[in-house]
Amino acid sequence: xxxxxxxxxxxxxxxxxxxxxxxxxxxxxxxxxxxxxxxxxxxxxxxxxxxxxxxxxxxxxxxxxxxxxxxxxxxxxxxxxxxxxxxxxxxxxxxxxxxxxxxxxxxxxxxxxxxxxxxxxxxxxxxxxxxxxxxxxxxxxxxxxxxxxxxxxxxxxxxxxxxxxxxxxxxxxxxxxxxxxxxxxxxxxxxxxxxxxxxxxxxxxxxxxxxxxxxxxxxxxxxxxxxxxxxxxxxxxxxxxxxxxxxxxxxxxxxxxxxxxxxxxxxxxxxxxxxxxxxxxxxxxxxxxxxxxxxxxxxxxxxxxxxxxxxxxxxxxxxxxxxxxxxxxxxxxxxxxxxxxxxxxxxxxxxxxxxxxxxxxxxxxxxxxxxxxxxxxxxxxxxxxxxx
Amino acid sequence: xxxxxxxxxxxxxxxxxxxxxxxxxxxxxxxxxxxxxxxxxxxxxxxxxxxxxxxxxxxxxxxxxxxxxxxxxxxxxxxxxxxxxxxxxxxxxxxxxxxxxxxxxxxxxxxxxxxxxxxxxxxxxxxxxxxxxxxxxxxxxxxxxxxxxxxxxxxx
Amino acid sequence: xxxxxxxxxxxxxxxxxxxxxxxxxxxxxxxxxxxxxxxxxxxxxxxxxxxxxxxxxxxxxxxxxxxxxxxxxxxxxxxxxxxxxxxxxxxxxxxxxxxxxxxxxxxxxxxxxxxxxxxxxxxxxxxxxxxxxxxxxxxxxxxxxxxxxxxxxxxxxxxxxxxxxxxxxxxx
Numbered sequence: 001x002x003x004x005x006x007x008x009x010x011x012x013x014x015x016x017x018x019x020x021x022x023x024x025x026x027x028x029x030x031x032x033x034x035x036x037x038x039x040x041x042x043x044x045x046x047x048x049x050x051x052x053x054x055x056x057x058x059x060x061x062x063x064x065x066x067x068x069x070x071x072x073x074x075x076x077x078x079x080x081x082x083x084x085x086x087x088x089x090x091x092x093x094x095x096x097x098x099x100x101x102x103x104x105x106x107x108x109x110x111x112x113x114x115x116x117x118x119x120x121x122x123x124x125x126x127x128x129x130x131x132x133x134x135x136x137x138x139x140x141x142x143x144x145x146x147x148x149x150x151x152x153x154x155x156x157x158x159x160x161x162x163x164x165x166x167x168x169x170x171x172x173x174x175x176x177x178x179x180x181x182x183x184x185x186x187x188x189x190x191x192x193x194x195x196x197x198x199x200x201x202x203x204x205x206x207x208x209x210x211x212x213x214x215x216x217x218x219x220x221x222x223x224x225x226x227x228x229x230x231x232x233x234x235x236x237x238x239x240x241x242x243x244x245x246x247x248x249x250x251x252x253x254x255x256x257x258x259x260x261x262x263x264x265x266x267x268x269x270x271x272x273x274x275x276x277x278x279x280x281x282x283x284x285x286x287x288x289x290x291x292x293x294x295x296x297x298x299x300x301x302x303x304x305x306x307x308x309x310x311x312x313x314x315x316x317x318x319x320x321x322x323x324x325x326x327x328x329x330x331x332x333x334x335x336x337x338x339x340x341x342x343x344x345x346x347x348x349x350x351x352x353x354x355x356x357x358x359x360x361x362x363x364x365x366x367x368x369x370x371x372x373x374x375x376x377x378x379x380x381x382x383x384x385x386x387x388x
Numbered sequence: 389x390x391x392x393x394x395x396x397x398x399x400x401x402x403x404x405x406x407x408x409x410x411x412x413x414x415x416x417x418x419x420x421x422x423x424x425x426x427x428x429x430x431x432x433x434x435x436x437x438x439x440x441x442x443x444x445x446x447x448x449x450x451x452x453x454x455x456x457x458x459x460x461x462x463x464x465x466x467x468x469x470x471x472x473x474x475x476x477x478x479x480x481x482x483x484x485x486x487x488x489x490x491x492x493x494x495x496x497x498x499x500x501x502x503x504x505x506x507x508x509x510x511x512x513x514x515x516x517x518x519x520x521x522x523x524x525x526x527x528x529x530x531x532x533x534x535x536x537x538x539x540x541x542x543x544x
Numbered sequence: 545x546x547x548x549x550x551x552x553x554x555x556x557x558x559x560x561x562x563x564x565x566x567x568x569x570x571x572x573x574x575x576x577x578x579x580x581x582x583x584x585x586x587x588x589x590x591x592x593x594x595x596x597x598x599x600x601x602x603x604x605x606x607x608x609x610x611x612x613x614x615x616x617x618x619x620x621x622x623x624x625x626x627x628x629x630x631x632x633x634x635x636x637x638x639x640x641x642x643x644x645x646x647x648x649x650x651x652x653x654x655x656x657x658x659x660x661x662x663x664x665x666x667x668x669x670x671x672x673x674x675x676x677x678x679x680x681x682x683x684x685x686x687x688x689x690x691x692x693x694x695x696x697x698x699x700x701x702x703x704x705x706x707x708x709x710x711x712x713x714x715x716x
Contacts, residue, residue, distance in 0.1 A: 015545055021562065024554060025416030031450040032553035038455065040546060045455035062411035062572065070403075072452035096697030119557075122410035126648035131407045136586045137612045139405070140705045142646045147657055150640035151672075158638070158686045182545045182552045195679060203641035203654075203681065216554070247618055250612070251659045251670040280642055352546045359547030397579040401587035401702070404579050413570040414557065423568045533568035 005105035008031070009228035009235035011384065012041030012096075012221035013269070013348040018185045018336030021119035022215040026061055027073030029217035030115045033341075034075050037111070039218035041231055048221075051076040053083045054094025054114040056339035056375070059128035062120040074113040074219075088289070088375020090114070091218075091343015092382040096241040098222045099384075108227040112220045116338035118213040125213040132377070134248075135209040146210070150202040152255040152378055153292045157204065159256040160307030162295075164204060166314045168195035170291040171208045174327050175318060178334025180360035183345070185336035186212055209291040211331075212294070216338035218345045236354045240274070240385035242267030250332060250377045261372060261381035263299025269302070272385040274368070277302045278324065283353060283363045284370040285346035288331040297324060297372055327364045328353065343373035347384060354388040408538055416447040422463070426538070427531045432464040432523070434499045445501035465497035466523040467544050475512050495540055508540035520544040585613040588627070590702040596694050600665055603630045608666040630664035632692035633713055637661045637670045641681045656681060658691055660710055676708035689713040 014036025016022070016029050024032065030053075038045060053074045055065045063069045067083035074081070084090065084097040091114050098112035113195070118125040129145040156162065169192060178187035190208065198207035228235040244263035247253060251318055274280045286297035295309035303324060304312055318326035329349035330333055332342045350369035352358040370388045394400065396402065415423055425431040435458040436443045437451035445464055450457055473492035479485055492515075505529040507515060508524065521541040531537040545552060561567060582590060585601060589612050592599040601624040603608045603617035609628050610617070617624050639658035645651050657677035661668060675684065678692065690710035700706040 013546065014549075015552065017552050019554065019556045021414075021557045021559075022554050023414065023417055023557040025419065028416045028449055029554070031455070035455060035457070036549060036553065040549065059407070059409060062409070062413065072448075073450070075452075077452045090596065120411045120413050122412055126644075126650040127409045127711075130409070131647050135403050135405060135580045136582055136590065137704055140703050141657075141672060141673070141674065143657070144618070144642060144644045144646050144648060146644060146648075147640055147642055150642070150657055151638045151657070154640055155638035155686070183554075193538070199643075200641075203643075205640075214434070220479055243390070249612075249618075249636075251672050252668065254668055255659075307391075348545075355546070357546040357548055382676055397581035401582040401590060402579050403582070404577065406577055407574060409574070411572045411574075412562070412570065414562065415568050415570070417555065420568055426564070453676075533566075534570060 004103045005258065007101050007104055008224050008238045009225060010103045010220050010238065010351045011088040011223050011228050011232050011235055012037040012043065013351045014040060014219040015183050015348055016217045016343060018183045018214045018216035018338055018341070020185065020212065020214060024065065026115050026117045027071050030070050030073035030113050031119065034073070034111060034113050034219035037221050039089060041221045043221060043231065044298060045075045046160035048075055048079065048109050048111045050080045050101045050110045052094050052098045052101065052110060052112045053081065054090045054112070054115055054340040054344060055083065056087060056090050057128060059131070060116060060118045060121055060125060070115055075111055080107070086245070086375060086380045087383060088287070088339055089243070089343070089373045089380035089382040090340040091345070092347060092371050092373035092377070092384055093243060094340065094344060095220055095222065095238065095347050095384055096243060096382060098220070099238050099241050102222050102224050108224045110222040112222060112344070113217065114219070114340040114344035115217040116308040116341045117215045118338060119215050132205065144202065146202040146205055148250065148378060150205045151292050153204050155255045156296055157162065162310045164305070165192050165196065166310035167209070167295065168192045169313045170288065170294045171195045171333055173319060174288060174294070174331040174333040177328055178330025181330045181335050182328055183216070183336070184334055185214055187330060187334050205290060211337035212291045214336035214338040216341040218341045218348050220344065220347055220351065227271045234355050234388070236351050237387045238384060239387045240268035240272030242383045244381050245376070246379040248377050248379060250379065251284070253376065257289045257306060258296055258300035258374070258381060260379055261297055261374065261383070262302060263302045264383040265372070268383040268385050272387070274385065278304070280368055281324070281370050282366045282368050283325040283328055284372070285327055285329060285331070286372045287343065287374045288327055288333050289337055291333065293374065294326060294331065297374060301370060301372055301383065310313055320361070320363060326360050328358070328363050346371040346373070347386070350386040354386055403507040416446055416449070418447045423533045424449050427533045432466050432496060434462050434464040434501070436460045436462050441500070443499040445496045445499035446503070455513065464499045466504060468494040468521055468541070470507070470515065470517055470519040470521060471495045471502060472517060473515055488512055492541065494521055503535070505535070505538055506540045507542070509542035548608065585615045589613050592702045593706040595703065596697070598630050598632055600630050602626050609664065609668055609669065611662055611665045611671060616701050630662045634660040634662040634670065634690055636684065636686050636688045636690060637668070637683050638686060639675065646697040653677065654681065656684065658690070658710065672709060673704070676709050678712040679712065
């Protein structure tokens with residue numbers, strides 16, 4: 001089906017603080033993350049041939065067509081520059097776009113940047129979601145975005161008879177893991193009881209099941225194999241990419257399983273020649289804006305059988321020192337959720353883990369890492385496989 | 389299926405609405421310093437990149453050419469040169485204005501950048517590209533921190 | 545972050561600083577207005593709701609009856625074939641109890657919402673709607689049968705809200 005001309009490596013990564021509101025503009029945040037990524041690769045901007053900017057809805061920053069506004073902060077001035085966009089899936093989709101810039105042979109280097117500034121929109125970032133609905137069939141009902149996740153969560157829990165306590169374990173683990181992440185916004189030592197006793201927002205979603213809105217940016221440097229070897233002895237390879245979208249008529253689908261994530265994962269695994277994902281993947285960073293999403297996505301990523309991810313989590317398999325560490329970074333629940341930057345944060349984590357640079361967060365014997373993001377009307381799966 | 393020639397959605401079964409949300413923007417690290425100096429000290433601050441020999445107005449905290457972090461602040465002038473201008477006969481919503489507004493891009497002296505603003509104290513027949521102008525600030529009590537703290541630019 | 549990096553860039557701007565007297569902020573409210581035309585399928589769908597009926601479109605190739613209706617089948621990628629009325633009764637596919645309004649403000653009286661698979665449409669074809677607020681959330685369950693409660697004819701405007709909500713279907 002395809003001709004991949006060049007193997008693609010990651011050779012640098014950068015990230016900012018994630019906070020509810022940062023003083024820096026979106027451009028300035030993009031600059032900080034890009035600059036750290038360049039410094040870590042010991043590169044100058046002049047060595048960058050192309051730039052990919054991943055940033056989610058304009059309605060957060062409140063700047064229409066914001067990727068053009070962010071251009072100079074991402075080092076895009078005077079370069080081939082593009083903005084790929086698949087809603088919440090954008091953070092993991094942007095390195096996929098960067099990958100094809102290089103894999104195609106068109107460029108030898110690509111700077112991939114992701115930025116989100118959710119603090120400008122008032123009274124709450126949720127307000128920006130009031131207008132994502134179909135104006136005829138859904139918007140007149142005044143939905144809150146959390147509704148559709150609560151509906152999905154209930155369907156998932158009911159079909160598999162999952163106890164809420166097992167789902168709560170995800171918040172405990174991720175907020176705990178985030179204690180070791182210097183960017184983290186909501187790192188904390190909490191218990192299952194804390195989650196179970198937290199305020200009910202949209203049943204069955206409770207306060208501690210939700211990741212926070214954030215400002216932040218992240219960046220990766222991609223390079224072709226020949227060029228990567230000039231800069232580093234320890235490149236991290238992007239060996240598989242996949243993405244898929246399901247119908248936007250989400251009330252016409254069965255929400256208990258994210259089929260679109262499975263399709264994206266199969267595409268990526270096939271490219272990476274992975275036949276038995278639970279055995280061959282050493283750790284994963286599935287998208288976790290809500291506790292249940294990590295579990296739902298583990299199943300979509302074929303890392304657990306349908307309905308079994310909660311059990312694995314309750315048994316401790318997904319702890320950092322478990323057999324299959326999940327979200328060793330601390331995830332969106334712990335590090336924060338500046339949408340596109342949160343997805344790319346996961347790819348940065350894979351890079352640091354596979355280079356053995358993750359410090360206290362380090363997973364033993366990390367060989368292969370999988371990152372995934374999700375979004376829009378519960379319909380997008382984006383997957384990237386990284387190897388050392 | 390049929391495709392009728394109608395460009396007015398109001399003649400069809402339709403809904404009306406908006407994309408309403410309120411926004412509070414903050415000007416960032418460089419912007420904050422720039423607007424505060426303008427508001428409180430009537431100064432035009434710029435940042436300078438030594439390796440590119442480029443002075444940014446409005447100031448930036450990084451050089452978009454070489455990507456180095458800029459922490460060298462310099463004081464620019466409140467004067468400049470009209471680089472280009474236009475006459476706006478309508479407001480933002482397309483309403484006719486009684487008098488055309490002169491909108492100009494002004495290259496600020498001692499910098500490589502400039503500011504878009506209105507010209508005042510000159511009629512639209514005598515405005516010229518290359519004209520020397522100077523910023524006229526609002527009264528201190530009326531300044532709020534923003535480009536509108538400059539009331540207009542007038543011939544120097 | 546890499547353990548090789550010493551400092552994480554970013555300055556946390558706390559609420560107190562944002563609201564400080566001398567803080568520089570710019571406030572803005574976009575005031576663009578939109579008019580969305582319904583297109584062929586939705587215009588009929590909404591007109592039928594005004595008449596107290598729910599209509600879908602059938603695709604002969606895959607055999608699905610689709611609600612809300614559309615003029616093409618996204619699976620077969622061909623024009624759908626005919627209009628089909630479906631019932632105003634159905635089954636809860638999933639539901640939720642919301643203590644948040646559209647702006648994420650807390651509300652005391654929760655909104656009950658459900659995806660309701662409609663009788664007469666294909667399996668798994670549902671719509672989002674409210675459930676009668678008088679129902680105790682504890683009595684809701686997936687698989688529960690519901691029936692639409694329509695607004696009085698005079699109050700209907702050709703909108704999904706012409707159905708006030710769905711209520712539990714009484715036996716017999």
